[in-house]
Amino acid sequence: MYHYVRNNEEYSYDTFCRRKNEFEAQVEYFRKSSEIVDPADLQKIKYYLKSDNQNAYLLTFDDGYKDHLYCANYLYNRNLKAYFFPPINALNGNILDVNAIHMIIGLRGIEIKTILKILTEVCMSSNFSLNLNNQRMNIKSYLDKFDIQDEYDERETIMLKRILQRDLMGDDNRRLVIDILIEKFIDKKSSDIASELYLNIQDLKIMKKMGMIFGSHGNTHKWLDTLNFDEQKEEIEQSFISLKKMNLIDVNEPKAMCYPFGGYDFNTIKLMNTLNLDLGFTTEIGPAKTIEGKEFIFKLPRWDTNHFWNNKWRRPCNVG
Ligand SMILES: [Zn+2]
Incomplete structure (x- = not known):
């Protein structure tokens, strides 16, 4: 694979x-x-x-x-x-969430802490909820309570991945946060990113x-x-x-x-x-x-x- x-x-x-x-x-x-x-x-x-x-x-x-x-x-x-x-939608010029997340996490010279800080501000101002072990909570409690260990990633990286992949509740909310982060940290149109990234x-x-x-x-x-x-x-x-x-x-x-x-x-x-x-x-x-x-x-x-x-x-x- x-x-x-x-x-x-x-x-x-x-x-x-x-x-x-x-x-x-x-x-x-x-x-x-x-x-x-x-x-x-x-x-x-x-x-x-x-x-x-x-x-x-x-x-x-x-x-x-x-x-x-x-x-x-x-x-x-x-x-x-x-x-x-x-995947068919990648051929149609849409950036898959999974790749948008890779880009955000892989950005050079930007600390995960900085990304998490902006994400926290967006979630607080929009009142977004997160799901941690089937409990609904706001971003601040989530960041406090998150205790998952991972073989490959540091705690903050795995936390950011989980929030953007799954734990931020509502597909549209999650996509909105991803788009805000992409726009803030990658200075390119998303259609240009997609055509560089995908076949x-x-x-x-x-x-x-x-x-x-x-x-x-x-x-x-x-x-x-x-x-x-x-x-x-x-x-x-x-x-x-x-x-x-x-x-x-x-x-x-x-x-x-x-x-x-x-x-x-x-x-x-x-x-x-x-x-x-x-x-x-x-x-x-x-x-x-x-x-x-x-x-x-x-x-x-x-x-x-x-x-x-x-x-x-x-x-x-x-x-x-
Ligand atoms: Zn895949």
Whole structure:
């Protein structure tokens, strides 16, 4: 599973990414240690899923970042293919909340404390409520009571992420706060940010010509497990309709769904069956190996390539 593949110094904010040369080193490592599977070859994917003593990698790229054009080109020159999952609304020039949050948190030279201070002012003046462990409270109590530990992030960073991703109540309120912060700290129009960040339809067509395969990452990149059956159906069906309209999916290709944020529930699995989809990718970490019942193919775990790297020796490593 790849997300950002870029050299951070070329941007005004830092992301958790693999650098381009690290991506290249990883691909070479995967290629030498194992087989990189053609995503269009469903038979082979199923073979490797069942096989206990054979290894293979299927490369997946989430979120439709412009970075992926470079990745597709690199793979194409080595006769390799991968799965790409662009969310439809990102193609339409909207910045996904998740990316707006990455930008705010990754801003260089601005302390998280400063961002939290402005966020506090907005929440206080607009009387916005937050939810912490199912308790409704104002921002000041939230900041006092927040005590979640995280392996990767400092307390203030994880707090800011949680507020902007989830804990600030009301989708519109949360989006409003994100927009205020973007406008305050990033001196660019949001449509310009989106066109720099995401692949456009021409890019996708070029990638398609290179033999890359596309799947759904939802229509609006929502947690599917927060939606009811009909809303989920709409998200999934609409995304496939759009991908087909752009001629990005051929009839004979496997139909894959990559759940935004890795979120799915029993309704999602029901829909995967009724819509005749072939593969479902989660964000659970691990090898997609043993077949635990028929539904396993809709709950495929993935390795995060951000973990597939040895920082001490600056080289790819095996996480398995
Ligand atoms: Zn995503």
